[in-house]
Amino acid sequence: MKITINDREIEVKENITILKAAEDNDIYIPHICAHPQLTPYGGCRLCIVEVDGLRGYPTSCTTTVKDGMVIRTNTTVLSEMRQEIIQLMLSDHPSGCLICDEEEECSDNQVTIRKVGATTGCRWCPNDKDCELQKIVEYLEVNEIKFPVYYQGFRVEKEDPFFDRDYNLCIYCGRCVRICQEHRKSNVITMNQRGKLTTISPPYKMTHIEGGCEFCGACVSVCPTGSNFEKSRKWAGKPDTYNDSFCPLCDLNCDVQVLEKKKKIIGILPPGDPHQSGGDLCVKGRFCLSELVNYPERIKLPEFKFTEGYGVITNSEAIQKAADVLKDADGERVAFYLSPNLSLEELATANYFARKVLNSGNISSSVLDNNLIAMISLAQESISIEDIKSSDCIISLFVNGNYSYAPVTLEVKRAADRGVPYYQIGWFEDTTSRFSEKQIVIPPGKEKLFFRNIVKFLEKGSGASADIKELVRLIKLSPLPTFIIGHHFLDMTEGVEILQSIKRIIELTASRFFITIPYGNVSGLLSIVRAKLNSEITELCNKGKIDILYLVGDSPFQDRPPVDFIIHQSSFRPPDKLQADLIIPAAVWGEISGTYVDIHKRRKKFSAVVSPGEDILTNEEIILKISEEIGKKIMKNIPEVLEIFLPNKIERKKIKLSTPDTSFPYMLIEEKTHNFYQNVSLNTVSSGMRMILPEETLIMNPEDAYKLGLKNNESVIVESANERKIYLLLIRKIILPGFLYLITTGEGLSYESNPCPVHIRRENV
């Protein structure tokens, strides 16, 4: 249809707002609360226009175009009113610098941004020079604020991890609340009270963590002022470059943009306009990656364990030492461990070196066990995230959507909003729980039986509980049912068996499924390397059949196994007890270029954004040089077509799972931490992660804590039939009543089975 804007006739699409129509035709109408990912709000009142036939000054962001509309966007009256409105907005906002005569000279003379406790003007604001409000003020040519300053005097909120909130800068555009509610569907924050007493926070005085915040950073990304800002780059200033890349932390490999300033990575944003994209990222990619790359205790120089102790050596010395040890070694007595975070190029190099140069067939990764193999085998037929959209019903199995897999949980929530029935089976209360029609809690300890019973019911029509019947009925009524399979099967003692049942259920019901694997490039690893299981290599080590261990970014052992020499090549230090003989620093994601294979089997390339430290080489360089020292060249070969090779599973002793009883009334759910990169846990590099998902801490539901009279941070004794350990207690709603959640960092399980019935009491000191 045709409309007229400022005497210019233009052709526009139907059903768009005047604001969008103007934007599409390069006509700028100042606005703040309007946002491309959100429904129109109409709150800031800056985008007012004149429309013939409509009384008053309608807002262009809320008014849809109609055929023949005549619109004026920049009359004198409109300018005057916008001036008045922006001045009103600025009277509430510390606008010291915005209209100061000295503004230009002052910023020329100030070399760095000023870090202060309270922001009173642009020069002291984290958003300086990168601020939407500054841009609009400039456009509107504001040169005075005739209203008295009204500083609300809020305390800057710093207690929550990852981002600070200074609501003295807030202009109540509502974008943070709306992005959380409409786009991320987490509903964490709201506008409390009304009028001039309005505050933005979770309701009922909850903290962000209590309010269920995933720390996805969407609200931080869309804030037009410096109100919400990442702690990690708060005083860094405007980034120098924005670089496309993707996140290496799990197999979703979400696209991100990496912010660089003065040759350092200062932060991560979702792709798109840096101020407008709420993004679909999770806390790990959004906030932890820059902490990872900039971790102050990264290995900076090679070290060698002399008889007197560790001493710093040069890279060439380190390479020489490695070559010396390896050149005459028997390949059968050398073992390699490769991290699932290594790129295809790094993996291919290491693989060639191990197989062809050293003739070793002992290549593995600390994550390779029976459970993972079963998961990966199943994952070959996983659908894509896009495909989740078309599901008619969704059933999630042991998915913990707190702080991970945001694109997946978002699709689930969006589908549920559209009316798709969603059932959640598991132990967790996460961001999708309130969207579920039903949360099924399987009788603790009877998980394997539950799924076997479903198979039995499908095959023979008998032996089903009410829950199972309901579930099957739901699946059968849906043309396109989808299971979302979480990564807890990696840790469950009966994980492999249960996955077999699930596979059978999927076959019998002609369902589809989506699987999440928490390792960045494990598909890549298994396509490049013909690997053995971790337990195989560990057994060899324990039988004294391995002399040399070469760990590339991986950390399979907490304590030193009985080998002669350990080379630890990584960005991050090995555990102390490993007593590695040779430690070589390597470059990390962000400093290297490489290729990953994501969950959709797509190859994704990332490029280096910054260069590694002076004395730090890349993994490829190190191995190439060692090989050269030995006298062999490396032919890095990445096949065109990548096919996954799965090692054979190893038979294990069957462990009988018990169910809770009066002696051991709670079910302990253990999770060996999957939030790591190479050999360091994200909790080590990020204090924020330690706050939201602490490791080696017992997490308990408030109901259970109340019944037992336990409080936060108390020491508790968790006792099973065979084990007894002491932990600090953290009370959170993320685990359901009757279950206890423990994220461990050790080598294997801490208790005899997973899940495991336990008893818990306060430690009486």
Next chain:
Amino acid sequence: MEQHRLHLLVCAGTGCVANQSFKIKEELEKEIQKKGLSDEVKVITTGCQGFCERGPIVIVKPGDIFYQQVKEKDIPLLVEEHLLKGRPVEKLMYIPSKKEPPVQKMMDIGFFKHQRLVVLKNRGRLDPENIDEYIGFGGYQALEKALSEMTPENIIDQMKISGLRGRGGAGFPTGRKWEFCKKAEDPTKYIVCNADEGDPGAFMDRSILESDPHAVIEGMIIGAYAIGAEKGFIYVRSEYPLAVKRLKIALLQAEDYGLLGENILGTRLNFSIDIIQGAGAFVCGEETALLASVEGNVGRPRPRPPYPAEKGLWGKPTNINNVETWANVPGIISRGGKWFASIGTETSKGTKIFSLVGKINNTGLVEVPMGITLREIIYDIGGGVPNKKKFKAVQTGGPSGGCLPEEMLDLPIDYDSLTKAGSIMGSGGMIVLDEDTCMVDLTRYFLKFTVEESCGKCTPCRVGTRNMVDILDKITEGRAVMEDLEKLEVLARTVKATALCGLGQTAPNPVLTTLKYFRDEFEAHILKKFCPALVCRNLIEFYVIEEKCTGCQRCVSVCPTGAITGPRSQPHNLDPDKCIKCRACYEICRFDAIAGNAIIIKSGEEE
């Protein structure tokens, strides 16, 4: 059937209830029983009579003898003299002024004589908790007529012919509104009654709901039939517990009689009504905020279009009208739109209920035909300004309205004439102000109300009203300069033009009208630090006139800070440094001291 020779109608509107009218009813019944008159005299409680200044009110029928300010101790006399001996009691009657005789009959009293009861026709003559009485007075006949003789199109035609305009304040033609909703394509539609009545001092809707809830219910059922809705909601502010109670009773009784629910009166019409209570937000009187609140969301307005008639509750077409509008519907349907259009002016048909309050002799609720002049309401019905004070202005429309000065007293009341004069009809609040009211202070009062009630979503209202209050504070405290007045005016115009909803758009009205008609008062405050009404604390000083003071020490005993001192029989001293301007001494000297005029207030003096 019982036949009583006399009925005593005791007013049980909230005002009289607060004045113990239920106790009065009890005592009357006891006394009547004692005198053995129970078979002859019946006492019932009715809705608000409207003459709230004079409660508790008891009317004796037949005869329409009007008793006011009846106390418990008057009851034996009343029963003995009037009920037994047939001699009406003069001392309980209304006396217009010292020189005039007591008035016996209700309709001879000025307050009632000049009113025209259409919506409130049942007030004071029936027990609102008894549906039979409503039916006895012709209730639900309009519904019967509508369902048996008229089509939905007929009904909407009559509504359009009647010219009824929304009584909530906006004055949008009701017939057209119903038509929009009816024409909307979605088959699921809703009817809502806006009983949030947030204007301070307004109690018209409360009165209707307490006195004659069935009129509203009948109106809504007719509306549901015309528009095609099956579900209705009445959104009542929770500060009206008596109204909620009477509504609940009325709804249950109507349901019992098959007037609500399925197959109403044997037709295919299904309609039921739920009551939703507000939670203390003035902004929830705005229609989109109200709908958000009914949906369970926070009460914040949203931009319009789309209007509720197109997309209202849960995205469905919704017709929302004010209590008084709904209460007008049965009358229009039974007597015809043309009859309704015969009352009122060219553009404003029918009657309007006003709550007449402030500096007026006869405070209360009045229903008058549109077109009546302000003078008639204030002087003929209201009895003028008490205490020989001079009339200054009348404020209409509550915090969204404006003040009209003496020159405008002959303005006929109608939507358009009030708007042209710079005020609005609003929901019907009418506050009379005399020479002791400071216009600047009054404006500040209304703006402070708006600041507190603003929802905070849009910048002009949230920040603009606060800044207006700041400037008004400056003016009343004598700190302002003329530049502030210009700033105030520009700001007021901007907020009016750019705010998101009616609250913000009308919030500056008090400022703009008082500036139009009483600019001199603002300038006096600014330029001469003078408050003509002697109200603004920072600008007034209290003095004791030595020559007139007899030293009776009345003021000394009431002064909270000990600012006035002085021994008996000696002229007292007033220490201005200790004086907090509470007016206690001034009042007591005028009313209860020997001198009577020894303390004066001055303003605008140089130090």
